[in-house]
Amino acid sequence: MARAVRFHQHGGPEVLRIETIDVAPPAKGEVQIRVRALGLNRAEALLRRGTYIETAKFPSGLGLEAAGLVAAIGEDVAGIMPGDAVSIVPPLSMVRWPAYAEIATFPAEFVVKHPPELGFETAAAVWMQYLTAYGALVDIAGLGRGDVVAITAASSSVGLAAIQIANRMGAVPVALTRTSAKRRALLDAGADHVIVSEEEDIRSRLEAIAGANGVRTVFDAVGGPAFEPLTAAMSPGGMLIEYGGLSPEPTPFPLFNVLTKSLVLRGYLVHEIIRDTVRLARAKAFILDGLSDGALKPVIARTFRFEDIVEAHRFLESNTQFGKIVVTI
Incomplete structure (x- = not known):
């Protein structure tokens, strides 16, 4: 009992x-x-x-x-x-x-x-947040040194895990949050930049941060109207990985941005990593190494x-x- x-x-x-x-x-x-x-x-x-x-x-x-x-x-x-x-x-x-x-x-x-x-x-x-972020950013997107990655819902456990993993890969994590209340905490958590979506223009801020290269990867848990400015700031051939649907508003398909930049919009569930023994073994090794060397620290x-x-x-x-x-x- x-x-x-x-x-x-x-x-x-x-x-x-x-x-x-x-x-x-x-x-x-x-x-x-x-x-x-x-x-x-x-x-x-x-x-x-x-x-x-x-x-x-x-x-x-x-x-x-x-x-x-x-x-x-x-x-x-x-x-x-x-x-x-x-x-x-x-x-x-x-x-x-x-x-x-x-x-x-x-x-x-x-x-x-x-x-x-x-x-x-x-x-x-440990496991849900780091497996979700690893699967998207490392296993699927192949995030590399210097790549700019935009992370929405950045104060969630998965968002914070994504910031830490991006830093471990030498990438540039840009945290998106609705209000300025969590700006300082996100910077302290390792975000290189913070965009307050209710107070700032997402596209112009991302373009200023990423420069001519654009945002290579978007890791999004929200959907909704932000799809338009997010994809507008992406680099040619960039990838938007969608793993949630927090927005109560419809999510428009950004046709012009997708066509002109040859973007990849990809749905993602962590189950695809968990059910694949080879990919899961790689993920566990990466996460355990990160926990041991201090790069990954659950908040x-x-x-x-x-x-x-x-x-x-x-x-x-x-x-x-x-x-x-x-x-x-």
């Missing part, structure tokens, strides 16, 4: 309940961990509201990231032992393998012995207790956080 967060209907944070449930032993190829910390993601709020790419089956669990101690291993699991400190690469289904629980079970291939210098709270904040916005999961989800949806929200057990 263990406590787990579940919901029996779609809705706001208030539908989340902490319930005591039976816990089956790990099956073949699975690892069961005693969870010490959880990393929260917007995908979990979408599942809770019924707008995620996956469909909840009531009563449904949720959660994609966790860190803790191995409690038990199933058959055919090698290299992991009870008592190991581990963190979790987000599984392809949070309905099948939900993380919000005192005891949670995951496929062994997604269980990582995290660097010993990481505490559980930091380890729970934690706020930590909540497990018992305060409803309040944690309210904060998640407030869009006021800077970095990752973590829940401890």
Whole structure:
């Protein structure tokens, strides 16, 4: 028996309940961990509201990231032992393998012995943000030294991860944020430039920063009307990678910019990295190296207790956080 967060209907944070449930032993190829910390993601709020790419089956669990101690291993699991400190690469289904629980079970291939210098709270904040940013900027875009990359929703955990990865690659990260409230924090977090989209002209600022070469890569979580100025400032052959849809407004197709500059507009889900064993292995090596050498440092916005999961989800949806929200057990 263990406590787990579940919901029996779609809705706001208030539908989340902490319930005591039976816990089956790990099956073949699975690892069961005693969870010490959880990393929260917007995908979990979408599942809770019924707008995620996956469909909840009531009563449904949720959660994609966790860190803790191995409690038990199933058959055919090698290299992991009870008592190991581990963190979790987000599984392809949070309905099948939900993380919000005192005891949670995951496929062994997604269980990582995290660097010993990481505490559980930091380890729970690693994989979703860095895998998402790495997959887009390094694996797909091939970001290189001197390349200018525009990063929207830059104060999110993925946005901050993208800034750090861009710096590690020798690129020039330009952070976009709605208001000036987070400008100083973004500069302190490693952004070379900050553009306040509600106060400045996106195109002219990007063109001034990038010069004649233009913006080679746009890493966008927002969509909406900003597509026009973002693509207008891009270099010929540049790539816009879209991984979200935060804007409530329609997203226009910037036909003239795409045609005249031969731009690539590419949709992206981190699942394409997670489900590919070769690409995932490269990503894990890059991230673990970055954590070890200090180039990658998860930023934690706020930590909540497990018992305060409803309040944690309210904060998640407030869009006021800077970095990752973590829940401890």
